[in-house]
Amino acid sequence: MIDKTVSSPAAAIADIHDDATVMIGGFGVAGQPAELIDALIDHGARNLTIVNNNAGNGETGLAALLRARRVRKIICSFPRQADSQVFDALYRAGDIELELVPQGNLAARIQAAGAGLGAIFSPTGYGTLLAEGKETRRINGRDYVLELPIYADFALIKACRGDRWGNLQYRKAARNFGPIMATAARQTIVQVGQLLPLGEMDPETVVTPGIFVHKLVCVGGQLTQGGRHE
Template sequence: MINKHTRLGDAISHIKDGSTIMIGGFGTAGQPAELIDGLIELGVKGLTIISNNAGNGNYGLAKLLKTGAVDKVICSFPRQADSWVFDELYLSGKIELELVPQGNLACRIQAAGMGLGAIFTPTGYGTLLAEGKETRHLDGKDYVLEMPIKADFALIKAHQGDRWGNLVYRKSARNFGPIMAMAAATTIAQVSEVVELGKLDPEYIITPGIFVQYVVEATPSSPTKTGA
């Protein structure tokens, strides 16, 4: 029988230098901080990170950026009051930014997960974000061609999972997790609890195990305890 429940270190060890990694979370909500800590301990470099934002304080994703392991960030909301780590790196030319409007980010990840090709979206038309991209006028409206966003790995956080990789989420912590799991070659899910098969109500399973390769049980840490 398939058992995807494994130790954090074993799951993270598959990530190599130069990997493209999706990291779930809307700010710190749903961010797999313990998986990120494991990634830091692994010591890989030259990473491309795809996430909604570029880190908060010194916690989680910001902590990873601070190590210098990340060459490029693809996100929709890189700067806010506590994004000082990213700000310093970007202003000093140490990290590359690809800015993607939030709706476009979600749709492009969904396109990759669903096996679609490029998509047309009105968001960004007529702005710097559309420079060099194909545009079309369809049904009375202008659109920009955007490519799917996929990744080598997705690091996501769920509330519960079973050994087959089925996942349920807790409220807004779901955010980008389900679509990132579909768009990555390998998905590593951090859960607060691994339950026995049959304990998860099928009606509440959001991410089926077919999209998850590894399940890691970890107790989430608090941002306030890490200086964020």
Template sequence: MINKIFESLQSAVADVHDGATVMIGGFGTAGMPSELIDALIEQGARDLTIVNNNAGNGDIGLAALLKAKRVRKIICSFPRQTDSYVFDALYRAGEIELELVPQGNLAERIRAAGAGIGGFFTPTAYGTKLAEGKETRLIDGKHYVLESPLHADFALIKAYKGDRWGNLVYRKTARNFGPIMASAAKTAIVQVSQVVPLGALDPENIVTPGIFVQRVIEVPQAAHAPMPNPHDAAA
């Protein structure tokens, strides 16, 4: 019987090793697998290479992983924003390496890894510092840059519902990088708000088939919902 359900967050990330490349889903905080990240911090793996859209928000989730100084390098498209002060301080101190990738290229490099594509040509970043050292080619009168696929040892993903086979559905924009990261990693670890019985998910609505998922952990929505604002209650 196929059963990919893990009983705890800790057991799901127990074999993440030092030096691993880890993809982390999320667009800012939307779709960020906060509880899995917290479990990874507790687990203690170091010298990680992280692939994410941005470089953390505030002091939670990915920012907390950076703050714990577990990350050697981050590959992302949007490293600086008003609340990315943890990354900013580490980068200015020379304590973290950054590979900056345009967002479309980032998504396509991840997708290419999952699709088994050895590389692709894109006009994005041609003629800029981001293209230095990369192969370029003139195709039909337009300049292109060769980009390589991005593979990972592990992917940490947040989905809305999943079953014991690992089939997943997402909630609105929380979907973002989850599906392509699941296909690009050797081991996709997914936290879901609800584990449902086989057959409960409409096959037409399944976004990530279970073939791309190795581990599923149920983290009820209430466990990571924002705390109520006491000022709202007073109003």
């Protein structure tokens, strides 16, 4: 019997090791797997490389992971926001490395990893500092920059609903980077708010098939016979 569910966020992230590359879903706090991040902080893995759309908000979630000084490098699109004070302080002190990637390129490079592509050519960043040291090529009269795939050892993502096989549904904009990150990591770890009985999820509404999911933890309550949580 296939059952990818685990009992707690701590059990879900137990395999994450020092020096790992970890993708974390979310667009700001929308779709951010906060309970998994909290468990990762308690777990104690260090010297991590984090791939995320931004560099944390306020003092919780990803920002708390940064504040705990568990992150060596962050690969992201929007490191500076009004409430990114934790990252700002670390960066100005030289305590964290930043790889700045335009948002479209970030998504495309993650997708390339999930699709098994060796590299992609993107027009974004051509002629700027972001293209320095990278191969460029003119294709059909337009200039492109060679961008390498972004792989990860682990992906931490949040979904609205899932089943024990790991099939996932997302809620609106909270979907963001989750589906592509799930394809680009060696181990995908998911927190869901609702765990549905197998067969109750309409296959046409499944966004991430269970083949991409390795561990799943429900943080939204107890499963009832009808698939609802109280």
